[in-house]
Amino acid sequence: MINSRIRSFAFSGIEARPVWVEVQIASGLPAFLIVGLPDKAVAEARERVRASFTSIGLALPAKRIVVNLVPADIPKEGSHFDLPVALALLCAMDVIPFEEVSRFAAVGELSLDGRLNPVAGVLSASIESASLELGLVCPGSQAEEALCGGDIAILGAANLLALINHFNGLQVLTPPVFSAAESEPEDLLPDLADVKGMETARRALEIAAAGGHSLLLSGPPGAGKSMLAARLPGLLPELGMRESLDVSRIYSAAGLLKNGRPIRRPPYRDPHHSASLPALIGGGSRARPGEISLAHNGVLFLDELPEFSRSALEALRQPLETGRVSIARAAAHITYPARFQLIAAMNPCRCGYLGDAERECRKAPQCGDDYMARLSGPLLDRIDMHVAMQPFTPLDYMTQAGGEPSAPVAARVKDARQRQYDRQDGLKNAETSLDHLHLSDAAQQLAQTIATRFRFSARGYTRLLRVARTIADLSGEMSVQSAHVAEAATYRVRSGSA
Template identity: 55%
Template sequence: MAARVSTVAFQGIDVLDIDVQVQMTGGPITFLVVGLPDKAVAESRERVRGALHALGIALPAQRLMVNLAPADVMKEGSHFDLPIALALLVMMGILPDDAMAGYQSLGELGLDGSIAPVAGVLPAAINALASAKGLICPAASGGEAAWAGDGLDILAPPSLLALINHFKGTQVLTRPEPKLQQELPGSVRDLRDVKGQETAKRVLEVAASGGHNMLMLGPPGSGKSMLAARLPGLLPGLDAAEALEVSMVHSIAGGLEEGRLIRTRPFREVHHSATLAAMVGGGTRAKPGEISLAHQGVLFLDELPEFARGTLEALRQPLETGRATVSRANHHVTYPARFQLVAAMNPCRCGHLDDASLACGRAPKCALDYQSKISGPLFDRIDLHIDVPAVSASDLSLPPPREGTAEVAARVAAARERQRERYKALLQPGHPPVRTNAEADGELLEKAAAPDPQGRSLLTEAAERLKLSARGYHRVLRVARTLADMDNADQVRRIHVAEALSYRRVAPGR
């Protein structure tokens, strides 16, 4: 006797169809799982046995063989529990033969028969809809699956017993409702809390408006982390396509709380002790790293020179391509990683380079050594470099500024809308969407950001004197285009190029 149930495996955010085949034959009494399973999949036979025992169902005293096909694809994760159990129930005649024909299923079983949430339900739901099948998933993940579309038939039982009763007609499982992430009151920090630092606030608005990478350099306590923490409040929310992209990555990582779709841009604050695998992605299951979890959002790296050199250098390619590739001996996994890098650092190890009364005895050589930990190629990929000086006591005693996050966010939203409309008009049909100036490149950037003759002359002269690389030249042009958008100007002018050049350092320590 044999039975088959459809499920999925994951390679990055790509979904692979897997056929769960169960066969019962004569021979020694055993329960085998084959098809290149990892430890979690191999242990599923004990969870399945325990869940069926909780329902009063005993496995036949025969040789049971579970094959996960195709057999040359690595099977990872606990979500194979439910399809294996369903295939056994079909084989034993407890469920009808055709009950599983139109469904894909995934879920982890508890020893009491409950079905626990698993990672990857959202991409699995999208794959099931594309395959014209329904989806069986845990009840806690039903809201996540519902975002795949109204045309998807979803069964989200809390337990194996509820699913059996549904197919027998004694219980009805209603379709789950899609859920959105809840924004907690007070989670947005107000820019009004930052006193002084008017230049830094201006650059923060530029970074938010164009999606530009930004580096803040200043002594301890000058407000660098405060400024970075207020950037999320300036950014517009995710549109429908972006929310789906971001939520799929977080679903694979198991980070969607209660299956709720993410609607605010991610803000990932990473400690400098983070490993290369934690930053880029990896591990035994090639999980997404911090740069992919920051997709369409912000990656904040405080104390930038304290990160391991290899970890920082691994950011170079994703900053250019918007993708992170995790390579293993048996497969390559690619995750989206279109993130905005915001970094902060002290000018030297002691942090008081500009204050002779506090600086260490190695100044200024210590500053050159400390800042040289940031390589030139990585430095070149940062659009905005800003000094954040110490705040004076007179600034701290001033009342809060009248303009806060709400006012600046309105201007940022208007500037981003101009960019979105411009690139929508310039792009050819079928071209991947370009939403901000930071994403524009090549011929598209030349069309969108062509400066007037005075601006072109200034940019050419500055590029020669400062010895800007081709990348640096184009990044100045992107920032100038953003400054023009903030002024609601159709063309980039000399004043915009001049301001963009003022925000660029040539190399670390200079």
């Protein structure tokens, strides 16, 4: 006989899978068992629930208590099962009415004193609760996050006692509401006005921002590669509602959503080159999202690109094409979104001064060939734009005037993005098909000539045309002209083989 049960969720990537938390209290020797493939964190819920009950003056009955997590063949991980186990027990003990609790699903971790602690995955749980036509009980600090999942009833409580009083009609928990959005002020983002000179690189950065194109910056130390990349977030428009929800779900699953508020700005991730393959791609014992998924709908900046491990770099090839990454493990097969904009920077060789006769090492030019060989041709072919930056001397820095600020550049980027979305049903140029590019006959003929001359692959030819389309959008042109293709080609042929 099942005394009570309540809905909760097991998480697989960013997806929430419904789970029944069943409780049976029967005669027999006193025991408290949790079954249904629980991991260590779920099994420890027994002690947290017992202690939280004691803190509010309740005691578990001296009987055989069995908690079953259904379906039993799905692994259950995480401390978020504490709250549903406690609520199901309270219903079985007739402390709170089952009719009230049955209208909700629940996630949350219990402290020993009965407080509710934040858990990962509340947003996904809210979305799945909406599909089940249930409300959601969660920690009070995450109530606003749960609101993003749909038009459902949300009960956000600070502690277990407040929930008991609410279900018994002794107090009413205030429904959560969205607070004023706290997006990062523009003046806190690095501004392009700080960048002096570098006109070619600045232009390439604007094109990359407008079309969502990948970009490789190559140049000696101090040429301004990292400085430019850090100013890209200030050029990007805010995420749309659907994009914001997708990114927020990933951060919620990773437990990185700050203050429970949805993410409005495109994420910017810049992992160190010592990052491992699982850290970059995703994985580990629980197949957590990696940096490429945390950069979904945003920017992934890889500084010192050749210094990353070969296996990590080659693993980027499939996500760059498909916009997702599948993590296969013996116990799980999980797919995460990973549609990111890759911005990379590198030195021309290990010493960094290849081409400078006064400073290059004795191994030049072989050192440059060896260093470049750390990057495979297929990976380079997937990068839309290649820019070789020139050295920047202190005298240049002192005499050059400041560049154009980020605000007018961001306005041009926003207008170009809007043209793309209107023409391509919400897709950026970096993601669209050739059918939406609208090439003039002269532009198409020039592109074919360039592709033949430099032996572009079919992928390289497509990416050339996409960059040309973005240049046309920045100019406000309806169709791609020869001048746009010619400029796009200057960014494509700099790497030689690309």
